[in-house]
Amino acid sequence: MFTSVLLSISVIGSFAQPQDITPFERSDGHATTTYFECIEYFSQLARQYPSIQIEEIGPTDSGYPLHVVLFNYDERTGSQSESKIKVLALNAIHPGEPAGVDASMMLLRDLASGKILGSYSRHISLAVIPFYNVGGGLERGSFSRANQNGPDAYGFRGNAKNLDLNRDFIKMDAKNTRSFVHFYHRFDPEIFVDTHTSNGADYQYTMTCLDTHPQKLGGSLGQYLKEKFTPSLFESMERKGYEMCPFVNVYGKTPDNGYTQFFDYPRFSTGYTALFQTLGFMSEAHMLKPFKDRVHATYQFLISIIENGAANKEEIISIREKDRLDILEKEIYDLTWHQDLSDPDTILFKGYEASQIQSNVTGGTRLKYHHDKPYESKIPYFNKLIPDASTRVPEAYIIPQAWEKVMQYFSINNIVYTKYQADTLLDVEAYYIEDFKTYQSPYEGHYPHYNTVLKPIQIQIKVRRGDYHVPVKQKGLRYIIETLEPQGEDSFFKWNFFDPVLQQKEHFSAYVFEKTAERLLIEKPWLKDSLDQKVRRDKDFGNNSRAQLDYIYRNSEYFEKSYRLYPVFRIFE
Numbered sequence: 001m002f003t004s005v006l007l008s009i010s011v012i013g014s015f016a017q018p019q020d021i022t023p024f025e026r027s028d029g030h031a032t033t034t035y036f037e038c039i040e041y042f043s044q045l046a047r048q049y050p051s052i053q054i055e056e057i058g059p060t061d062s063g064y065p066l067h068v069v070l071f072n073y074d075e076r077t078g079s080q081s082e083s084k085i086k087v088l089a090l091n092a093i094h095p096g097e098p099a100g101v102d103a104s105m106m107l108l109r110d111l112a113s114g115k116i117l118g119s120y121s122r123h124i125s126l127a128v129i130p131f132y133n134v135g136g137g138l139e140r141g142s143f144s145r146a147n148q149n150g151p152d153a154y155g156f157r158g159n160a161k162n163l164d165l166n167r168d169f170i171k172m173d174a175k176n177t178r179s180f181v182h183f184y185h186r187f188d189p190e191i192f193v194d195t196h197t198s199n200g201a202d203y204q205y206t207m208t209c210l211d212t213h214p215q216k217l218g219g220s221l222g223q224y225l226k227e228k229f230t231p232s233l234f235e236s237m238e239r240k241g242y243e244m245c246p247f248v249n250v251y252g253k254t255p256d257n258g259y260t261q262f263f264d265y266p267r268f269s270t271g272y273t274a275l276f277q278t279l280g281f282m283s284e285a286h287m288l289k290p291f292k293d294r295v296h297a298t299y300q301f302l303i304s305i306i307e308n309g310a311a312n313k314e315e316i317i318s319i320r321e322k323d324r325l326d327i328l329e330k331e332i333y334d335l336t337w338h339q340d341l342s343d344p345d346t347i348l349f350k351g352y353e354a355s356q357i358q359s360n361v362t363g364g365t366r367l368k369y370h371h372d373k374p375y376e377s378k379i380p381y382f383n384k385l386i387p388d389a390s391t392r393v394p395e396a397y398i399i400p401q402a403w404e405k406v407m408q409y410f411s412i413n414n415i416v417y418t419k420y421q422a423d424t425l426l427d428v429e430a431y432y433i434e435d436f437k438t439y440q441s442p443y444e445g446h447y448p449h450y451n452t453v454l455k456p457i458q459i460q461i462k463v464r465r466g467d468y469h470v471p472v473k474q475k476g477l478r479y480i481i482e483t484l485e486p487q488g489e490d491s492f493f494k495w496n497f498f499d500p501v502l503q504q505k506e507h508f509s510a511y512v513f514e515k516t517a518e519r520l521l522i523e524k525p526w527l528k529d530s531l532d533q534k535v536r537r538d539k540d541f542g543n544n545s546r547a548q549l550d551y552i553y554r555n556s557e558y559f560e561k562s563y564r565l566y567p568v569f570r571i572f573e
């Protein structure tokens with residue numbers, strides 16, 4: 001009796017058990033955990049606390065599985081009770097930026113032991129992916145983050161395939177991404193956090209915050225994010241002594257004259273989760289602050305996110321449900337945007353004065369921030385977007401069964417579709433890819449296309465048994481449109497999924513086609529007229545026999561119709 005009282009006092013008094021102390025804490029903030037220590041630690045926590053579970057949720061490119069650690073997860077139904085708000089945190093997408101890994105180890109321990117959050121902890125269901133880029137995490141060293149202040153050793157940015165996983169959420173080249181996406185839909189969080197460390201400019205803040213672009217998130221949730229959630233997140237951090245500014249999206253110069261909000265396309269974590277009405281945040285701890293401070297700031301950031309979510313859970317859940325219904329009524333969908341540089345907000349910025357001084361290395365000048373000259377100043381923050389290209393939302397897309405990778409991706413993303421049971425003729429809207437540009441060097445394993453120009457046409461197609469019919473009015477509406485519309489910022493077309501249609505398969509031999517061309521010009525006077533006009537207008541063309549024959553060929557029935565015909569078709573009611 002006497003012993004048990006003493007024991008319970010000691011548990012309440014200290015919360016953390018000796019075996020719960022993290023490598024970060026043991027090293028007084030100099031070390032970050034290894035992947036293996038991290039998984040072992042959470043396995044131990046799960047044995048110790050019934051509220052914690054650890055689960056493997058799929059493979060990664062490294063050969064090791066991806067883990068998730070769950071707090072307050074309702075195992076009986078495999079889903080959360082509606083009264084809890086679901087928060088998903090992702091760490092070590094860039095293992096050289098591991099503050100969130102160590103912060104989450106302390107956070108889950110302190111949540112489970114009751115040290116933090118008090119009654120709020122009952123209102124949340126938390127899922128933490130403790131170590132996302134396992135392959136990068138195994139490549140530990142002390143030099144790959146040349147501009148960063150600790151920890152002593154850390155992982156590498158590229159994953160086992162040298163991919164930056166924070167560009168992979170649409171193209172899903174990594175197994176890590178496919179495992180993540182599968183779990184993301186199973187958990188369906190209202191709030192998502194991805195923890196990072198910054199690159200770029202110097203300033204006073206230890207923590208900066210990158211929220212998903214409210215305009216791109218759109219709907220009532222976008223407005224709620226901008227007007228309520230983000231301001232109260234900033235206030236909460238400030239109360240705890242971690243004043244933040246919006247992520248400083250500036251490289252190679254100072255932020256003194258203002259900066260633009262980072263635009264998180266769907267290839268990025270928060271841009272992807274925004275497609276499914278999730279409030280997304282990246283914590284960006286400042287690279288030059290000591291690692292110990294960065295971890296504590298990230299720990300507090302995660303607590304503020306959870307508290308803010310728990311305190312407003314009914315409002316967030318109901319706005320999200322409303323937006324998910326509202327989006328089904330959308331008739332026009334904005335695909336591309338540019339920054340509005342005419343109408344910035346104003347923010348108070350706490351920076352350091354900077355100047356150009358003589359370089360001791362290059363003979364030129366260099367930028368130097370003066371830590372002895374801190375300043376506070378109001379600067380413009382360009383956080384508004386203007387839409388460019390948009391599209392009319394179709395009733396459904398038709399996708400021939402040949403494009404199976406697209407359908408695999410749709411399945412992982414819970415997109416609902418049916419297969420045609422019989423061959424059918426259908427009137428559809430199709431696109432010819434009239435023009436596009438392509439990256440000249442590889443980017444994340446691809447040569448992406450951009451500046452895509454489309455020519456819509458109305459045609460009849462032969463749909464075959466087994467081809468796919470994808471209705472647009474469903475929960476994944478935004479994902480479907482963003483990936484299938486070729487002009488989308490991160491469309492499958494852009495990421496080279498449809499490159500085979502960009503190559504001409506048949507050609508002509510001039511000596512044979514000459515005779516056919518002669519006949520075509522007699523049969524089609526309009527073609528002769530247009531050829532003559534082009535010869536008069538364009539001197540090079542007039543001197544190039546091959547080009548003239550090719551012109552006739554392209555404007556005749558001999559030219560293949562599938563060349564540059566985008567093989568996904570749109571139908572309207």
Ligand SMILES: [Zn+2]
Binds near residue numbers: 195196
């Ligand atoms: Zn990062």
